[in-house]
Amino acid sequence: MEQPYREEYLVLEAEGYRLPAALTLPQGEAVKWRIILLPGSMANDVDGNYPGTPMKPHLYADLARQLAGRGHAVLRYAKYGAGTGAEMVDEKRVLAHRVFPRQRYIAEAAVRKLREMVPQAKGLAVAGHSEGSVHAVMIAQQSEMGVDAFISLSGPALRYMDLFIHKAQEMAKEQGAIIDFGAFKVNAANYIRAFELMRAGEPFTEDIKADPTMEFFVKSWDSDNPQARESLQYMRDYDAVDPCIEIAKVPCPVLVVQGGRDESGVHADNGERLYQARHAAHPQTTRLAFFPDLQHFYKHVLPGITWQEAMVVDEETDGQVSEVMSAWLDGLSG
Structure with a gap:
């Protein structure tokens, strides 16, 4: 009680x-x-x-x-x-x-x-x-x-990175190459690859940079400004x-x-x-x-x-x- x-x-x-x-x-x-x-x-x-x-x-x-x-x-x-x-x-x-x-x-x-x-x-x-x-x-x-x-x-x-990768893989099985998160749509392969590259500390590929569905990712994390570096470091520390x-x-x-x-x-x-x-x-x-x-x-x-x-x-x-x-x-x- x-x-x-x-x-x-x-x-x-x-x-x-x-x-x-x-x-x-x-x-x-x-x-x-x-x-x-x-x-x-x-x-x-x-x-x-x-x-x-x-x-x-x-x-x-x-x-x-x-x-x-x-x-x-x-x-x-x-x-x-x-x-x-x-x-x-x-x-x-x-x-x-x-x-x-x-x-x-x-x-x-x-x-x-x-x-x-x-x-x-x-x-x-x-x-x-x-x-x-x-x-x-x-x-x-x-x-x-x-x-x-x-x-x-x-x-x-x-x-941390696997939370996003796993979700995208499951959605791709149902929706195909382009997956819809509601607020945005992305190319599943490039989305997954972006997280793999961020985990490895490697730059995004030219294919990812040229993909219009990945524009937010590129602007947010493929950058040398302090905020982007801090955000990326946070994700890697969490992912560890x-x-x-x-x-x-x-x-x-x-x-x-x-x-x-x-x-x-x-x-x-x-x-x-x-x-x-x-x-x-x-x-x-x-x-x-x-x-x-x-x-x-x-x-x-x-x-x-x-x-x-x-x-x-x-x-x-x-x-x-x-x-x-x-x-x-x-x-x-x-």
Whole structure:
């Protein structure tokens, strides 16, 4: 049964940023677990909305409040970007690390902050959403971070470039040489080859440069401007992590949560892939929670809806997800 909760708003200072954060706590009860929510790849506000886009899923606020209602303390925070409320206060510190690893260091600071703010609890769980799952899986491997449980929320099972390559290969089987993502169409072979070349650090071929469907790719990444170089380095750093290899190394118990209508880049079969990779190494401490009708942010969507339509559903996050998370953690603490 859900209990009242309270929220404390604060600022997380890490890696040269001041990031809006919120600690959600059960009202007047002893804390069961401390849970840190690690955000995904895009710039989000403290609730998990994406300013400047139609996506307002408020996933992180929903999960925090639902979990606090079940007796847990949850810390969530914004990512730097326009409209998120986050500020850069030390550019030199920011530039000390590249974009992708910088997010892990911020997450580590958040873990330490949560432990400081809530010193008494049955355990500490790291729950990473989407790209945040990749950072969380690396943090959970570090004994000095003291992580007692890891939860993957819509986390990728494939390397970053492979998410795009795999999707294009599957679409090409159905659509042929030109594949339609809804917002744009591309030549499948050139699209796949572009990611292979970016992974290898090689320039685009003349065929790719001459392909009008690849104009955005060429302008975005076949360039020597600082923004293009930073973006390409981010993708390569992300791509260097194989989630299925890394999740098998996590020593603490693992829960994989996946929606069956997830087509965000992460796909519905990613949960099963992560589960199987971890289960093969640690069968007794691995669990999969699969929700067939939920999308990337755990909202209900109907069959036939496009992925663009699915991503802008803004109803409350399905309570089954927090219920499973809470019950699983309670079982561990027992």
